[in-house]
Amino acid sequence: MSLSTDYCDVLIIGSGLAGMSATFFSLDQGLKTIQMGSSCPLQFYSGFFDLMGTYPIQEQKTWENPWDGIEKLCQDNSNHPYAFLTKDQIIQAAGNWLNFLKHLNIDYHYIPNKNIQAITSIGTRKFTHAVPNSIWNGINAMDQQQKALLVDIDGLKGFSARQIKETLQDIWPQLETARIIFPGTSGEVFTNHMANALESKNTQEQLVDLLMPRAQHVESVGFPAMLGSFYHNEVCQNLEKMLGKPVFEIPTLPLSMQGVRIQNALTHGLTQKGGQLFQKTVTQVEPDGKYGFIVNAEDQTVFAKNIILATGRFMGKGLIAKRTTISEPLFQLSVYQPKNRREWHHKNFFDNNGHGIHQTGIQIDNTFRPIDSKKVVYDHLYAIGTILAHNDWMHYKCGSGVAVGSAFGAVNHIASK
Amino acid sequence: MKTQVLIIGAGATGAGIIRDLALRGLQCVLVDKKDVNAGASGGNHGLLHSGARYVASDAEAAKECADEGKIIKEIAPQCVEKTNGLFIAVEGDDDKYIADFSDRCMRCGITATAIDVKDAREMEPNISPRSIAVYEVPDASVDPFMLSLDNVAHARQLGSSYLRFSEVVGFDVRNKKIETVHLRNAQTNETFDIQADWVINASGAWAGQITKMADIPLEVLFSKGTLLVTQKRLSHRVINRLRQAADADILVPGGSVSIIGTTSQRISDPDDIWPTVQEVDAIVAEGGVMVPVLESTRYIRAYCGVRPLISQPGASDDRNVSRGFALIDHAEQGVQNFTTITGGKLTTYRLMAEKTSNLVCDRMGISVPCKTHTTPMPSTTDGRWTEPGLSPQEWMQHNRSQDIMLCECEMIPKTAIDHIISNMQSKHGKPDLTGIGLRSRVGKGPCQGTYCSARIASHMVDRGDISGKGAIVQLKRFLQERWRGQRPLLWDNPMIQSELQEAIHCGFLNLDGHVNAGEDQS
Numbered sequence A: 001m002s003l004s005t006d007y008c009d010v011l012i013i014g015s016g017l018a019g020m021s022a023t024f025f026s027l028d029q030g031l032k033t034i035q036m037g038s039s040c041p042l043q044f045y046s047g048f049f050d051l052m053g054t055y056p057i058q059e060q061k062t063w064e065n066p067w068d069g070i071e072k073l074c075q076d077n078s079n080h081p082y083a084f085l086t087k088d089q090i091i092q093a094a095g096n097w098l099n100f101l102k103h104l105n106i107d108y109h110y111i112p113n114k115n116i117q118a119i120t121s122i123g124t125r126k127f128t129h130a131v132p133n134s135i136w137n138g139i140n141a142m143d144q145q146q147k148a149l150l151v152d153i154d155g156l157k158g159f160s161a162r163q164i165k166e167t168l169q170d171i172w173p174q175l176e177t178a179r180i181i182f183p184g185t186s187g188e189v190f191t192n193h194m195a196n197a198l199e200s201k202n203t204q205e206q207l208v209d210l211l212m213p214r215a216q217h218v219e220s221v222g223f224p225a226m227l228g229s230f231y232h233n234e235v236c237q238n239l240e241k242m243l244g245k246p247v248f249e250i251p252t253l254p255l256s257m258q259g260v261r262i263q264n265a266l267t268h269g270l271t272q273k274g275g276q277l278f279q280k281t282v283t284q285v286e287p288d289g290k291y292g293f294i295v296n297a298e299d300q301t302v303f304a305k306n307i308i309l310a311t312g313r314f315m316g317k318g319l320i321a322k323r324t325t326i327s328e329p330l331f332q333l334s335v336y337q338p339k340n341r342r343e344w345h346h347k348n349f350f351d352n353n354g355h356g357i358h359q360t361g362i363q364i365d366n367t368f369r370p371i372d373s374k375k376v377v378y379d380h381l382y383a384i385g386t387i388l389a390h391n392d393w394m395h396y397k398c399g400s401g402v403a404v405g406s407a408f409g410a411v412n413h414i415a416s417k
Numbered sequence B: 001m002k003t004q005v006l007i008i009g010a011g012a013t014g015a016g017i018i019r020d021l022a023l024r025g026l027q028c029v030l031v032d033k034k035d036v037n038a039g040a041s042g043g044n045h046g047l048l049h050s051g052a053r054y055v056a057s058d059a060e061a062a063k064e065c066a067d068e069g070k071i072i073k074e075i076a077p078q079c080v081e082k083t084n085g086l087f088i089a090v091e092g093d094d095d096k097y098i099a100d101f102s103d104r105c106m107r108c109g110i111t112a113t114a115i116d117v118k119d120a121r122e123m124e125p126n127i128s129p130r131s132i133a134v135y136e137v138p139d140a141s142v143d144p145f146m147l148s149l150d151n152v153a154h155a156r157q158l159g160s161s162y163l164r165f166s167e168v169v170g171f172d173v174r175n176k177k178i179e180t181v182h183l184r185n186a187q188t189n190e191t192f193d194i195q196a197d198w199v200i201n202a203s204g205a206w207a208g209q210i211t212k213m214a215d216i217p218l219e220v221l222f223s224k225g226t227l228l229v230t231q232k233r234l235s236h237r238v239i240n241r242l243r244q245a246a247d248a249d250i251l252v253p254g255g256s257v258s259i260i261g262t263t264s265q266r267i268s269d270p271d272d273i274w275p276t277v278q279e280v281d282a283i284v285a286e287g288g289v290m291v292p293v294l295e296s297t298r299y300i301r302a303y304c305g306v307r308p309l310i311s312q313p314g315a316s317d318d319r320n321v322s323r324g325f326a327l328i329d330h331a332e333q334g335v336q337n338f339t340t341i342t343g344g345k346l347t348t349y350r351l352m353a354e355k356t357s358n359l360v361c362d363r364m365g366i367s368v369p370c371k372t373h374t375t376p377m378p379s380t381t382d383g384r385w386t387e388p389g390l391s392p393q394e395w396m397q398h399n400r401s402q403d404i405m406l407c408e409c410e411m412i413p414k415t416a417i418d419h420i421i422s423n424m425q426s427k428h429g430k431p432d433l434t435g436i437g438l439r440s441r442v443g444k445g446p447c448q449g450t451y452c453s454a455r456i457a458s459h460m461v462d463r464g465d466i467s468g469k470g471a472i473v474q475l476k477r478f479l480q481e482r483w484r485g486q487r488p489l490l491w492d493n494p495m496i497q498s499e500l501q502e503a504i505h506c507g508f509l510n511l512d513g514h515v516n517a518g519e520d521q522s
Helices: A017-028 A066-076 A087-103 A133-143 A161-168 A191-197 A201-215 A232-243 A257-272 A399-416 B012-023 B059-075 B095-107 B117-123 B144-157 B204-212 B277-290 B346-364 B390-398 B414-425 B433-438 B452-463 B468-489 B492-508
Strands: A004-013 A033-036 A108-110 A116-119 A125-128 A130-132 A148-153 A175-180 A220-224 A247-250 A276-278 A282-288 A292-297 A300-309 A381-383 B002-008 B028-031 B085-090 B113-115 B131-137 B140-142 B161-163 B166-174 B177-185 B191-201 B220-230 B238-241 B250-254 B257-261 B265-267 B299-310 B325-329 B338-343 B405-407
Touching: A004 A017, A004 A399, A017 A033, A017 A087, A017 A257, A017 A300, A017 A399, A033 A300, A066 A087, A087 A108, A087 A257, A087 A399, A108 A133, A116 A130, A116 A133, A130 A133, A133 A148, A133 A220, A133 A247, A148 A161, A148 A201, A161 A175, A161 B452, A161 B468, A175 A201, A191 A257, A201 A232, A232 A247, A257 A276, A300 A399, A381 A399, B002 B012, B012 B028, B012 B144, B012 B338, B012 B346, B028 B144, B028 B166, B028 B191, B059 B140, B059 B346, B085 B095, B085 B117, B085 B277, B095 B131, B113 B117, B117 B131, B140 B250, B144 B161, B144 B346, B166 B191, B191 B204, B191 B346, B204 B220, B204 B299, B204 B338, B220 B277, B238 B277, B257 B277, B277 B299, B277 B468, B299 B338, B299 B468, B325 B346, B338 B346, B405 B414, B405 B452, B414 B433, B414 B452, B433 B452, B433 B468, B452 B468, B468 B492
Parallel strands: A004 A033, A004 A300, A033 A276, A148 A175, A148 A220, A220 A247, A300 A381, B002 B028, B002 B191, B028 B161, B085 B238, B191 B338
Antiparallel strands: A108 A130, A116 A125, A282 A292, A292 A300, B085 B131, B113 B131, B166 B177, B177 B191, B220 B257, B220 B265, B220 B299, B238 B250, B250 B257, B325 B338
């Protein structure tokens, strides 16, 4: 038996970037909104806000201006989720979203109509549109050819300042490195522990004392993403004040603190805005003539007028791969997919065509409602984010834009009804 | 560089030969264009045959296996897990084959004990409820990597050397002798020469390519066999199907995993081998008849090896002609100091090495007898990290809490990686991520190298083993090599894992991209 029953205008299933942004847009429209998410996928988020980096991938064409890339993509492929949105809609979606994050003290830096080349944890670079300020400071230092110090931590695996320096050598020869033992640690260390520790003024001072001898003659100081958790901005400000120069962060392999901060800020911010966010797994959905859908999630029943499906792909269990087919488990929606498993993946992991599996997903019409044989399946069901067919976010580098854009498109259609 | 005997190919046979000759007091050099067990020696079940599999098809091979199995268990116990094995027939299997099995085993000197089906299912709960006859035989599992690494390590202790990434590119043949062997370092492209009194070609599937450099034709056919590794160990014993040898009828446990295989498919190029989706599906379906849980268990990797077949007319199934080995003295073809050994099976590698060494010593006028059947093989640290499930035990025993775990799935600490790297450095060539994978369980756990590959690459840059840009090349190469074995197995959880891997390496690190194009170099 259910312990509680709720009613809402919009139920969002999924708590990744698509689910979070749909929750925001829905609340912004004044709709009663519930979100059900079974895990915290945003912890895996690098914080890079990608609109469009590479298209066509066969030619590995990268775009200085993401909108040119999106335009080219939509000309070629009328099934890509972007093709169901206008440029103005995507601009508005991205703008509103980044403003909301700013309101939650997560400040993004971007230049309208421009991509920037962000630095990764192994020193490779990636085209993205917007990054949190602490990351931007590093990219800026590189662009300005600043003399900078990049710090790494004894016992923190998968992050080598020397590796980043060597990989970026040709474009940032002035980058120096230093390895320190983080105050009060020995053996293996983790960024979330250090981030929490750094929220104390005392630890900040100890860190600065350690760095001062090396930091004196540089213009900025970089770290793996570990400068605070809830009080990230304060930690950065304090360190900058004590060091007398800007600090920057480079995201680590997941779980990266960038993602953890965004996850925490959104959970708090969307609740404050009136959303009901539950960490529960939706186990069953039934269409209901009167109220749209009846949804069971563990001990809870929700009557939802509309559902937005933002369950992601395989990691989010929005799609399930069996030996012969790929299915969608909640609504048994028709899943566009290659003919058989042989065509799911190429022999080369880095194949320039991208794998067949990345075309797999839910097909929609221009209102973001799933279709089967060109017909809308349920009037009140929407699908957004990476579960959508043909999006290939990993290779096009368009995941954030598709997530936020499709969320915006779906919510707008609900609100207009 | 000068040496008494140059051995080409660091598979089980080449590794066995260098130890055999070293024990006879010869100074040898072993070279491989890739690394230890890069060919068929690394692409098999890791089964130390009792011989029971061959009692019907080849009684002589069965006896050889029975004898050799006993010797390996004695001299290299560190490489062997004495699991025993079951032969199981299920409903519908050939009655005559079942009825003759026990007698045939006895005639070959193999103890086969009939087991009541009900008892067998208590001993091995995963075998089919439709089993109709069961025998227990002295099969065992063997770690082929540890075996070859220990063979090579012992030979090195005795004064011989091993050069990785050293590809033979040509011979200077004068006066009916190979005077000089030309080699190329596959990592640096530098060429170098070795003068040897004798050259042994133990290059397996590549044997014909090597003899061709001395203008000696040798037709080698290639039969690909594919195997699957399960995430969990599914049985205590080796499980064989009690029938004429066919596809997917052996399940071998090793440490914390099990391996099911194999298949047999004629291919044209031994350097272009891929486990395919069709093979995987066939193995899962056929293996499931014997051990039903194979239909639903999680697989972590597929791999394949190439059986070299010396062309023999009239053979219908490659499996049935491939077990014997060919030892060829090339004197008759006009080269006096050149011998080829190819084919055979892992279980009889020592015997092949003995026969080859006997021939070579005889022709060189050396009369020291073989010692490998009695001399214990020292357990070295070279092979220590290859065994599934061993690292966690070591780590727990030594309570290395200050040691950072670079590979969490298989619990491989930084100190182990450091040890493996320094060991690789002593064998010519630069340390590389793929070589670390070969010498340890790195990348073989459920995460398929998603995290540990990047962490170890960073660690190697910190140590100064590779450059930052070199790390990108190494990462891509390592992931591609792992991908070969993951691709046909991507459903259920492995699909989720592979999505995370691609999200990190392509979506975030942009390793598929060209932002760093033109800067990549090893």
